[in-house]
Amino acid sequence: MKYFSTRGGSQELTFEETVLTGLAPNGGLYIPTSIPQLPSNWKMEWKDYSFVDLSVAVLSLYISREELSEAELRDLVTRSYAGFRHPDVTPLTKLNERKYVLELWHGPTWAFKDVALQFLGNLFEFFLKRRNEKIKTSGSATEKLTVVGATSGDTGSAAIYGLRGKIDISIFILHPKGRVSPIQEAQMTTVTDANVHNLAVKGTFDDCQDIVKTLFGDTAFNTKHRLGAVNSINWARILAQTVYYFSAYFHLRRSLGLSDNDEVDLQFVVPTGNFGDILAGYYVRKMGLPMTGKLGVATNANDILTRFWRTGRYEKVDSTPIAEAAPSMEPAIGSSDGRQATDSSGVKETLSPAMDILVSSNFERLLWYLAYENVPEGDKDRRGTTGEVVSGWMQKMKSDGRVEVPTAVLEAARRDFCAERVSDEETLDTIRSHYEGSPSYVVDPHTAVGLHAASIMAKHNAPSVTQIVLATAHPAKFSEAVSKALQPIPQFSFEKDVMPEEFKGLLQKERRVVNVEKADPELVKKVIEERV
């Protein structure tokens, strides 16, 4: 299996090159040359597989054996999930006959990004080690990787836990000082491994992101330190996330007691920001896992994706005249002019901050597949033509902040997906109703967005459809929203009902952080030079 860029060009990369490169030089994202189909006996063969067995089976379809032997892959996957607190890694919990949640937060930082970043960290280390063994025999200097990233909380902690203690890798994570939640700050800064460096930058998240972009664009600095990225566009992250769709499917079959010949009507609903988590579901659907229900995109007030599925326009700012807007698009409650607070870039601040985005970086991958379907089969260079189309769309997005796709492309998108937007008010109501429900279940605000969207989508589903909502974080990570929703209930106690034992000592633990007094790339470069 090889990989190529969504923006065209004839270059094809191995899996290893794809993982180590991240973003393609032409600005595109890497996708596989084809989506592998499930082997004919998969359902019987895989049905009792453990999470590790499933990972090996699924990932093997995307990674050629010459690059990673089965034993090597199994070792990487085993080590990646050994630290998860649940034996099923991503267990399925039943809420009612037709609704389940897939708990993706049993990893070290209590959020779904751990599933991919634990694997990515091991993969980086494995590839570097192998390259360095070859280099050593030739007597040249060995390769080192310097991972640099900006975070508003979630990605940073999961990346740090994925890369701590890894040989020949350093990680520098910039966060805006005092602007990440106390738990997230503690999760990041209490990791005291020598290769982990937290930089608290005086400024905003955007300032941090701009600094990181400047460093990646600085060819001399980038080449000298071999900068690596861990953001959600890395193909290995998408790939690792495909596995839990399979594990959920088999858990559900067992839970329903289905016989081998019976099939389940299934819909996955995914709290979505950068479109990485749900994109994995799209690959799984195209591989052949039966999903009668459409993949459900659940967004908060940062609803660029929900608007796309409604209008076919992918645009940063909503250009729909108010009178034409659908009823469920009413302005957010709670501010006099009907608008929610936005930061300098136009991102709305919501109670589900890990989905506060303006554009969705992984959406380009889906656009490629949709565009491809729309290029005539007879085109002699169908892939090349598709790359040109996508490249044109992304250029338009960059220059105009908006692009409209042809009707046939929108129709293709609607065949596989549906989308709903959920307000903060609805998020709080959903947290409350699940706490008061039977079984009483405390959800984090991101999962609540998914659950609310799922209940809207259920109205359009056949009655036989069972929904699985992906639970992306543990509620203790997002205490602001959870407390706001549940504090008014007299018997509720955050300590008792939500807080895991493991969190209790975290705020008191020793911390290591470098303060950067000004949002200046030169200051950050100096810190990296001194410490790498």
Ligand SMILES: *Cc1c(COP(=O)(O)O)cnc(C)c1O
């Ligand atoms: C990152 C994140 C999301 C969004 O996932 P995408 O892959 O960016 O769509 C949702 N919930 C939580 C808790 C997250 O950390």
